[in-house]
Amino acid sequence: MKKNSILYISMVLTGLMLFSTACEDEELNPYVEPLPGVHAFGQFAADSPTNFIIEQTGEDLNINLQWISVDRELEVEKIDVFVLFNESYRDVDNNPLVAEHGGDEGIFYTTIEGGELPANRENTTISISQEDVLNLYNGTTYDYDEDGTAEDVFDNDFKPSRSNDAPFISGDNFSIRWVLYTTDGLVFDSWSPSVCTELPGANCSVDWILECGQVIKEPAQDYTITFNDSYGDGWNGAAISVIVDGEATEYTLADGSTGTEVVTVPEGTTSLSFEFISGDYDSEVSYSIVTEKGNSIAAGGPSPSVGAITLDLCVENE
Structure with missing residues (x-):
């Protein structure tokens, strides 16, 4: 019988963290409400872009954030928001590496408190642009070639394509994270992986x-979709839909822990897009999409976002 996770959260005051153990019989009870604690849930607003677009430095992403008191006993009085900026690069030996410029915690961005802090399970909106992130990280240095000399992240030979018009480029990725403060003096600054990836209404x-936009300049080619399932029994109804000139075809992993599908998009195609279709156990699901040129243009999971898949086309469209 297949098992999934039911969450039991215990609050450890000395560490100010949440931990969990997991055990679930999905046929008996797919979800049990956690023990006392607070967490939060952030998602892009319905009318917001979901990524930065190259050279559109002033355009805001709008993120709705709500705090959740599991048993309504604890109340949040303040939320601190931090921004993380990671940069993919290759070292002098051409090894792929990632520079975590904000470390694990990021740089402080804003505080939400007082009249700006909504009630339990109600949204507040955080807006952030490339200009905002640049202001936070401007002047950051990094030792790319590990010779003991740190270079300016926004002016170095490893990334000559960075400019005033395009301070962020392909391979950059970003996050916001949060720290919750309750009225009785507790601080919640980290949660278990189960809360982050499996608990409904939490991340x-x-x-x-x-x-670099979502239009593939040369859509007619082969695309390799790799399917992964952490439990090993297939995607349980989840699928990736490939839409070619308005015609949708679904591809999935029928069984097992991994599989691939090569999708040939014919000559003469004018539009191509991909969508993720939700199944019964999305927390087990992950995928990647690689073009004929060898570029990874999409990856998602576990628990991929449902709907249109955002493509990373900066390298593909060069």
Whole structure:
């Protein structure tokens, strides 16, 4: 019988963290309300872009954030928001690496409190642009070639394509995270992986990338979709829909832990897009999409966002 996770959260005051253990029989009870604690849930507003667009430095992303008191006993009085900026690069030996410029915690961005802080399970909106992130990280240095000399992140030979018009480029990715303060003096600054990835209506960050639009310049080619399932029994109804000139075809993993599908998009195609269709156990599901040129243009999961898949086309469209 297949098992999934039911969450039991215990609050450890000395560490100011939440931990969990997991055990679930999905046929008996798919979800049990956690024990006392607070967490939060962030998602892009319905009318907001979901990624930065290259050279559109002033355009805001709007993120709705709500705090949740599980048993309504604890009340949040303040939320601190931090911004993380990670940069993909290759070292002098051409090894792919990631520079975590904000470390694990990021740089402080804003505080939500007083009249700006909504009630339990109600949204407040955080707006952030490329200009905002640049202001936070401007002057940051990093030792790219590990020779003991740090270079300016926004003016270095490893990324000559950075400019005043395009301070962020392909391979950059971003997140916001939050710290919750309750009225009785508790601080919640981290949660278990189960809360971050499996608990309905909860997460630990909102993530996005720098993209170059969503139109593939050369859509007619082969695309390799790789399907992964952490439990090993297939995607349980989830699928990736490939829409070619308005005609949709669904692809999935029928069984097992991994599989691939090569999708050939014919010559003469004028529009191509991809969508993720939700199944019964999305927390087990992940995927990647790689073009004929060898570029990874999309990856998602576990618990991929439902609907249109955002493509990373900066390298593909060069």
